[in-house]
Amino acid sequence: MQPRPPPKVAVLTMVRDDEEFLRIWAGHYGRLFGMRSLYVVSHGDPDMVRDVAAGTNVLPVPYEPDPRFDAQRWQLLNHLAQGLRLYHDRVIVGDVDEIVLADPKHGTLPAVLARHRRARALTPFGLELVHRPAEEPLAFAPPVLRARRHVRIAPLYAKPCLMRGDIRLSRGGHYASSPRLVMPEGLYLLHLKHADRGLYRATADRRNATAEATGAARPRDAMIGRHWFAEARDDRAEFAAIDGAEVREDFGFAAERQAIADSWAPRPGTPFYEFKLAESPLLYRLPERFAGLL
Numbered sequence: 018m019q020p021r022p023p024p025k026v027a028v029l030t031m032v033r034d035d036e037e038f039l040r041i042w043a044g045h046y047g048r049l050f051g052m053r054s055l056y057v058v059s060h061g062d063p064d065m066v067r068d069v070a071a072g073t074n075v076l077p078v079p080y081e082p083d084p085r086f087d088a089q090r091w092q093l094l095n096h097l098a099q100g101l102r103l104y105h106d107r108v109i110v111g112d113v114d115e116i117v118l119a120d121p122k123h124g125t126l127p128a129v130l131a132r133h134r135r136a137r138a139l140t141p142f143g144l145e146l147v148h149r150p151a152e153e154p155l156a157f158a159p160p161v162l163r164a165r166r167h168v169r170i171a172p173l174y175a176k177p178c179l180m181r182g183d184i185r186l187s188r189g190g191h192y193a194s195s196p197r198l199v200m201p202e203g204l205y206l207l208h209l210k211h212a213d214r215g216l217y218r219a220t221a222d223r224r225n226a227t228a229e230a231t232g233a234a235r236p237r238d239a240m241i242g243r244h245w246f247a248e249a250r251d252d253r254a255e256f257a258a259i260d261g262a263e264v265r266e267d268f269g270f271a272a273e274r275q276a277i278a279d280s281w282a283p284r285p286g287t288p289f290y291e292f293k294l295a296e297s298p299l300l301y302r303l304p305e306r307f308a309g310l311l
Contacts, residue, residue: 023127024106024134026050029098030113031090033060033080034223037216038114038209039069041161045116045311046109047072049126056101058093082230091188098180106134111178111190114209117141121306123203130179137182138195141206142270143174147259147300148213157213161311165212166303167264170273172294174208175200185288192289198281200274207311214256221250262300 028046032039039057046055052072059066061080076097083089098110107130109117119126133139147167148157155164177186177193185194211217225247243249273294280293 021131024130025054025104026127026130027054027056027101027105027108029056029058029094029101029108029110031058031060031094032066032113033063034065035113035220036065036069037157037213039066041159041209041311042113042116043070043073044159045118054105056097058097060090082227082232084231084233086231088188091186091190094190095186098186099183102180102182106130106181107139108180109178110180110186111176111206115174115176115178116207116209116311117179118205118207118307118310120203120205121310123201126204129201129204133199133201135181136199137180137184137197138177138193138199139179139204140175140177140198140200141179141204142200142274143171143176143206143208144168144301145171145174145208145210146212148211148217149260150214151260157216159311160309161209161212162303163308166308167259167300168207168303169259169262169300170270170294170297171208172292172296174206175277175292175294176206178206187287187289192284192287192291194288194290196283196290198278198290198292200277202274211255211259217255218252221252225250258298259300262298264300264302266302268301268304 028050030042043055055073057066057070057073057075059075059077062077067075094110098108101108117126119129123129145168146165147169148165149167153165157164173191176190177195178190182195228246277292277294281290284291
């Protein structure tokens with residue numbers, strides 16, 4: 018009996034000015050699936066995107082400040098993902114600062130996907146990669162997980178972002194219309210927003226400027242995440258919480274995974290499904306086996 022070929026995977030994102038994240042995103046997924054399997058929607062078509070994402074499939078779209086731009090963005094990503102799934106076994110869709118990876122103890126990412134070929138949506142466990150400068154002085158550059166070794170649980174980033182069936186994602190990709198939760202052990206989504214202090218500040222400055230350019234005075238006046246607005250920003254408190262957090266070594270999250278499964282239910286008033294899991298200030302040290310993955 019011939020072994021089954023690995024799943025054919027497409028990876029989709031949208032980017033305008035996040036050069037550092039795009040470089041990491043393209044390097045990670047290009048190594049796993051090949052550059053021609055990557056699809057980058059270039060918002061405004063800056064030269065940087067074509068340079069950093071060289072070898073990928075770049076789709077330029079116009080950029081204009083609009084208070085609805087995040088809703089429009091996810092409507093576009095939903096439609097593109099549904100088209101790509103007609104030609105692929107699995108489509109990974111998400112923001113450019115979100116990286117799906119597999120714990121090496123459970124195999125490579127393609128191997129984990131091969132074990133779950135039939136699931137309409139796969140949901141990785143969400144983790145925020147954080148920066149503690151006193152312990153992590155190295156630059157934020159590959160190999161990233163040698164320079165940054167601490168994570169915290171990020172329930173909002175346990176996203177159903179690995180699609181196979183005819184499903185719809187919510188704005189932000191946080192929820193899906195698939196009624197079945199499949200969260201494979203060893204599958205993680207790393208959110209890189211807090212992975213470097215300097216990059217965090219620079220990225221937040223750009224987000225604040227984008228939100229201001231839309232003309233929306235307050236988050237409730239726009240279909241944009243609250244974190245894009247300067248009024249919601251408190252860098253000092255964010256950094257203090259990371260620097261002062263307890264660090265644990267018991268990496269695995271079995272209890273949290275069970276809590277997610279136990280609370281899985283329809284999201285009221287929507288076609289989506291959700292779980293309940295409280296955020297925690299605790300940090301966890303990534304095991305050494307992760308060091309070369311990113």
